[in-house]
Amino acid sequence: MAIERKNLRSQVRDELLTRMRTGDVQPGEGINEVQLAAELGVSRTPLREALIALESEGQIESQNGKGFRFVPLSKSEFEELAPILATLEALALRLSPAEQLTEIGKRLTTLAESFRDERVQHSLVITKDEEWHGIMVSACPNRRLVAMIEATRDAFHRYESLLVPNDVMVERVAAEHAAIARALASGDVDAAVVALEANWMHGMRRILDNTTSAYFTD
Amino acid sequence: MAIERKNLRSQVRDELLTRMRTGDVQPGEGINEVQLAAELGVSRTPLREALIALESEGQIESQNGKGFRFVPLSKSEFEELAPILATLEALALRLSPAEQLTEIGKRLTTLAESFRDERVQHSLVITKDEEWHGIMVSACPNRRLVAMIEATRDAFHRYESLLVPNDVMVERVAAEHAAIARALASGDVDAAVVALEANWMHGMRRILDNTTSAYFTD
DNA sequence: CCAATGTATTCTGTATACAGTAAGCGTAAG
């Protein structure tokens, strides 16, 4: 196997993303660069580069003289992400060749079933979910679109992993995915799009309704 | 008036964007950091930070040991951007309060007319166009969506400004915008969305057909 | 006692220094 060659800034970026997801960092928390750099065992340079990358992905924000801070979880932003994702993924399906979609639908069906069976721990649910959606849009030839979807999904997952208890999420993900996969497998893209949109919105709504908003700022 | 306080990295970012638009840099050209930094009169640090930001916006790409390069203009990528923008802006309109849209429609109508009259030079067309679209989506409460639209439009405009002769673009922009504005003013969002999508796609298509692909890599 | 201004400290933003890797070139071996 080829040995992975990654620069520090991308490793730092990944680490920060997982910390945001596992709740190791307080939403809205200010970032002390020297302290965090020391904690990560790197210098400020790759840390700052990672922060800047995350900033233009919308995961972190900065004010001029005051440095960076993890964006506070806001109910409204979470609500904003769902329709964007639904729309983008719907577009991705529409742009995908129909014959590949039915093929993909079959693969996704089996994969969705495996979700329920496995006892997966917290972090893995997200990983699995990303894998699933990655496959779903893999037939879309619009690479730019796929990249945008992934970045947006990252942001969404931050909320999901912080707000949703593990078992609930497993169940939700499995159910949603099965419906979408079935539609795709049967060649009905329109139905898949409808299921997709409904599920993003319902999922988001249900999460919000069941959440005591301890995390939220608004 | 409040004095603007900007850090170097954002100024560098802006400068690089305009250079990409005016064609001062060769598409696909590799970036020599020390040389470019000296040319801009800054150190490598803010330059690299700007490059990293632009990279996660998709305007620049990098390979691990080889540094950054301006993304080559690719016909396929230009084709990819149009449907994304059409879809996102359509969503923005759909999410906007109807009553504000008719109001905006009126403002846009007059603004669109002023396009044809004024003899504007190259760079200003893009500026005007951005202003116009900015107003169009200004009623959309989904801030995240608006930010995504702006970043994507930046990428699109790079192609437009490099490929389209000034006078042609003025005419195209004016005509397109008038149609959309009329639909909005009359309260017909669906019609506006249709016009919007048609115009993005037609515009892109017409530009591609009329372009001797000297710039393109594919 | 409160407010306002001066001062110290901390942290960001930027510059510079250092190390390691990749590409180019020449030379030697087949």
Add this chain to the structure above:
DNA sequence: CTTACGCTTACTGTATACAGAATACATTGG
């Protein structure tokens, strides 16, 4: 003559150093 290996050069990736701004605190005047 061609190819492969080693060397040199140049540039990236990372670390450190420095300067200036922001904040907290103290001190002084009302």
